[in-house]
Amino acid sequence: MKRLFSVLGIVLVLSLTVLAQAPTGLKVPDLFRFKRVSDPQASPDGKTIAYSVTSYDRETNKRTSQIYLASGQDAQLLAESSGKESRPRWSPDGKLLAFISSRDGASQIWTFNVDTKAVQKLTNISTEASDMVWSPDGKHLLFTSEIYPECGDDDCNKKKLTEVESSKVKAKIADHLLYRHWNSWKEGKRSHVFIVSASGGTALDLTTGDFDAPPFSLGGSDNYAFSPDSKEVCFARNTDKVEATSTNNDLFLVSIKGGEAKRISTSQGSDTNPLYSPDGRFIAYRSQERPGFEADRFRLMLYDRTSGKSRSISESLDRVVEEFVWTPDSKKIYFTAIDNGYIPIYVVDLATTEIKKVVDKSCNGELGITAEGNKLFFTRSSMTQPSEVFTLRLENMNEKQITNANSEILSKRQMVEGEDIYSKSPADGANIHSILLKPIGFEAGKKYPMVVLIHGGPQGAWEHNFGYRWNANIYTSAGYVVLMPNPRGSIGYGQKFTDEISGDWGGKCYQDVMSAVDHAISLGFVDKARVGAAGGSFGGYMVNWILGHTDRFKALVSHAGVYNLVSMYGATEELWFTDWEFKGTPWNNRELYEKHSPSNFVKNFKTPTLVIHGELDYRVPVGEGIQLFTALQRMDVPSKLLYFPDEGHWILKPQNSELWYNTVLEWFKTHLNN
Secondary structure, three states, X not given: XXXXXXXXXXXXXXXXXXXXXXXXXXXXXXXXXXXEEEEEEEOOOOOOEEEEEEEEEOOOOEEEEXXXXXXXXXXXXXXXXXXXXXXXXXXXXXOEEEEEEOOOOOOEEEEEEOOOOOEEEXXXXXXXXXXXXXXXXXXXXXXXXXXXXXXXXXXXXXXXXXXXXXXXXXXXXXXXXXXXXXXXXXXOOEEEEEEXXXXXXXXXXXXXXXXXXXXXXXXXXXXXXXXOOOOEEEEEEOOOOOHHHOOOOEEEEEEOOOOOOEEOOXXXXXXXXXXXXXXXXXXXEEEOOOOOOOOOOOEEEEEEOOOOOXXXXXXXXXXXXXXXXXXXXXXXXXXXXXXXXXXXXXXXXXXXXXXXXEEOOOEEEEEEEOOOOOEEEEEEEEXXXXXXXXXEEOOOOEEEXXXXXXXXXXXXXXXXXXXXXXXXXXXXXXXXXXXXXOOOOOOOOOOEEEEEEEOOOOOOOOOOOOXXXXXXXXHHOOOOEEEEEEOOOOOOOOHHHHHOOOOOOOOHHHHXXXXXXXXXXXXXXXXXXXXXXXXXXXHHHHHHHHHHHOOOOOEEEEEOOOOOXXXXXXHOOOHHHHHHHOOOOOOOOHHHHHXXXXXXXXXXXXXXXXXXXXXXXXXXXXXXXXXXXXXXHHOOOOEEEEEEOOOOOOOOOHHHHHHHHHHHHHHHHHHHXX
């Protein structure tokens, strides 16, 4: 008997040990423990990759970033610093690594000597420096800085900055649109491109005038580049009188000595992201045809520097071209494009314009190529792994993961990959793609509550990548099925599919989402009585639309959601967006605004709703969330408001983001878990 108890004790101890070591699901604090790898840059000899790593400190509620160097599987910190370090860029000879650092309090360009390990400060501009690139001859660097356009030198800028900082009056004056953007006021400043000698000295403003150069951008590569002979710079800017209603970015050429810039692009849409071919014959760039439509298809264009003519080389691919790189022989271009929930890598042959998919069924970005042209390098993530650096050897298509920044955390966490499912829209029979994730510990035969996540944009997409603002595995770890539909308006399914949201926000898109929900329920493991939905921005709009059009959901979460389309127009900043989506202004096309405004369906509100908004959100101003919450309370609908006085469209500070997730999870737990 004593031996039996001994054996049972050993078995019990071993069982408890196994349970203690078994991986658990992803938890909210984990999102701020992950190291976020980005911006890989291969050295000229291809032996070392420099990259940035961003870390979040929950206690200080801030983020820091450092630069690492990887040779093989070994990674070393570039240099110890208490400041933020980012944007590593190799000199053409590989002897120096330039980077942006705030180690002495302000963001400036610094260089790291590969041989001596010495770190040296290169710029000392009062308005700070960011986003630099080397000239091909290694003699100069370009960078951007937010300056006062009326100033002719740094002393003038410094004086104005001092006056603003020391003034007890914090009032702001505006006399034109755009006067604020996303989460900050323009305050009379402009982004300009500067050039500075690689040995330091006074920087020269190459893009003088009361315009932003480069213009604001949420995608693509740099908006400025050196010519191969290092004598010329191509950059993008918008010179239209009313920026708030225009997407007409154009490309310009200017000598590195400064002077008048020459416009070279003619599209009324956005022309951006110039990159010279290594042989100097062409400038490749991304271009949209339709003015005022920020989600128009980006084509890959070639500008012939001899003839001055441009042509598209991506017509055969009905997808939005994202990032791209030239091969050293100037014969091909590799690029990325969103496709059916993934971000593959493609290659186009300039001679034939034939396009081939090189890497499929994965989400890749920040694409680069080695100087020899034999290897691509890029970042990749999946739903179960944050971004890491990978390489692809082109002669044999062998892939290799270079960084493993989060292996320790991942070894202790269990996550699930998404499955691709398809449903038929009742609107017109269109095929609607969704990503479905089953909960951790899924058991066949059981029914689970489901959370439907609706993406923003509306011209956006859910992809098989790792997200921090809407991480699906946070919900699967809490026991939910997660459905991520890509309805009308989504990117990656052809431009026609994307176009069909404009002027029809509450129409086919709503039916697409409902068809995806119906299909997920039909699979047999979703409890149709316990389904919730959440979304941000346009996703928040769709939640608000759902609120007034169906009571099939048991709980809703609306983050930064559009509620009253008329009031939204008068307070938002990118007016080209609302002008395009609703075919004019509210005073010229009131009927369409009213037809699709959730505020007109308040009498139907019944579903418990959590409303979240940030005070500094100028994209969807905070009044939208306040109005929604007021309506819910007046209709006696169970509701809660989560308000962030120090956040904008996105909730970025670690403790704020943690509160965001915990509040959302608690809301669903209260309403879906019984």
